[in-house]
Amino acid sequence: MKQIVLTGIKPTGTPHIGNYFGAIKQAIEMSESDEYDNFYFIADYHALNSLKTAEELKNYTKELACTWLACGLNPDKVTFYRQSGIPETTELCWILMNVTPKGLMDRAHAYKASAEANIAAGKDADDGVNMGLYNYPILMAADILLFNTKFVPVGQDQKQHVEMARDIAKYFNKKYGYSLVVPQERIQEQTATLSGLDGRKMSKSYGNQIPLFCDETVLKKLIMSIKTDSTLPNEPKSTDCTLFEYIKVFASEEKIVEMSNRFAYGISWAEAKMELFNIVNEIISPMREKYNYYMEHYSEVEELLKKGEAKARLIAKETLERVRKAIGVN
Ligand code: TRP
Numbered sequence: 001m002k003q004i005v006l007t008g009i010k011p012t013g014t015p016h017i018g019n020y021f022g023a024i025k026q027a028i029e030m031s032e033s034d035e036y037d038n039f040y041f042i043a044d045y046h047a048l049n050s051l052k053t054a055e056e057l058k059n060y061t062k063e064l065a066c067t068w069l070a071c072g073l074n075p076d077k078v079t080f081y082r083q084s085g086i087p088e089t090t091e092l093c094w095i096l097m098n099v100t101p102k103g104l105m106d107r108a109h110a111y112k113a114s115a116e117a118n119i120a121a122g123k124d125a126d127d128g129v130n131m132g133l134y135n136y137p138i139l140m141a142a143d144i145l146l147f148n149t150k151f152v153p154v155g156q157d158q159k160q161h162v163e164m165a166r167d168i169a170k171y172f173n174k175k176y177g178y179s180l181v182v183p184q185e186r187i188q189e190q191t192a193t194l195s196g197l198d199g200r201k202m203s204k205s206y207g208n209q210i211p212l213f214c215d216e217t218v219l220k221k222l223i224m225s226i227k228t229d230s231t232l233p234n235e236p237k238s239t240d241c242t243l244f245e246y247i248k249v250f251a252s253e254e255k256i257v258e259m260s261n262r263f264a265y266g267i268s269w270a271e272a273k274m275e276l277f278n279i280v281n282e283i284i285s286p287m288r289e290k291y292n293y294y295m296e297h298y299s300e301v302e303e304l305l306k307k308g309e310a311k312a313r314l315i316a317k318e319t320l321e322r323v324r325k326a327i328g329v330n
Contacts, residue, residue, distance in 0.1 A: 137160075152184070162185035
């Protein structure tokens with residue numbers, strides 16, 4: 001049997017190019033070799049926490065599903081589903097809570113960061129913290145352990161969560177006998193921290209993102225607005241800048257060499273931005289067409305998700321049956 005690779009993305013915003021290079025592209029490439037059995041899903045229950053309205057959750061889920069497909073996810077190869085389509089996840093989550101020490105959750109980075117920010121602002125440590133945020137890592141452990149996952153490709157920021165899933169699997173196995181596969185993280189390094197338009201980390205809260213599938217005129221405008229230094233046209237330019245960072249992730253090896261020469265010879269910023277726009281647009285255009293198609297024919301996407309969910313649930317039910325038996329409720 002092939003080893004299981006599983007990863008999820010939260011639908012908490014419109015997908016941007018940082019998401020593509022940080023996670024989606026590599027996950028899709030990993031699914032193209034037939035080496036693993038791949039499970040990729042939309043972590044909608046994990047998004048509940050940070051979204052304000054039902055409308056937002058619906059729209060971001062739709063955009064994310066269409067994005068995965070537009071970027072090349074092949075639903076014949078990948079089990080593609082929504083977390084909320086697998087009710088076994090939340091049942092397993094409850095069971096896992098009972099082998100998870102509270103102290104482990106107290107040490108979770110996301111929870112600690114919010115407690116520290118609250119204290120710094122003179123508020124109660126738990127101000128605005130709900131149990132969804134607090135138990136977030138246990139739900140994530142359930143996502144992972146339900147499918148006998150061996151490898152979890154994630155960015156550095158999720159490393160601790162996968163380690164927690166591993167700990168939780170071990171606690172369960174120790175108490176009830178071996179029932180859960182112990183997972184490992186696969187850290188996706190290189191491009192996990194693509195800068196935003198202003199040079200800071202690309203983030204919704206800074207408003208400095210380049211959406212993956214905005215239309216061409218918007219894309220051009222955004223690229224033209226990338227922050228650059230005041231070097232004059234004809235003066236040599238440093239490649240240590242946001243603009244060149246994008247060139248490095250989007251362009252071919254050859255083009256990168258050509259562009260670094262042109263930087264040395266003093267290409268103007270306007271010209272460099274035009275070049276970047278052309279490079280980016282050439283890669284994104286065919287994906288954008290697919291994206292627009294799926295957005296307009298979303299019932300087709302929903303069909304695919306439902307099929308994925310039916311397939312995923314067969315395995316989820318098996319695991320849950322094993323777990324229920326182990327704990328004595330069957
Ligand atoms: N917490 C992950 C993130 O914010 C998303 C996620 C939820 C996930 N469940 C998962 C990732 C299981 C990998 C495996 O990016």
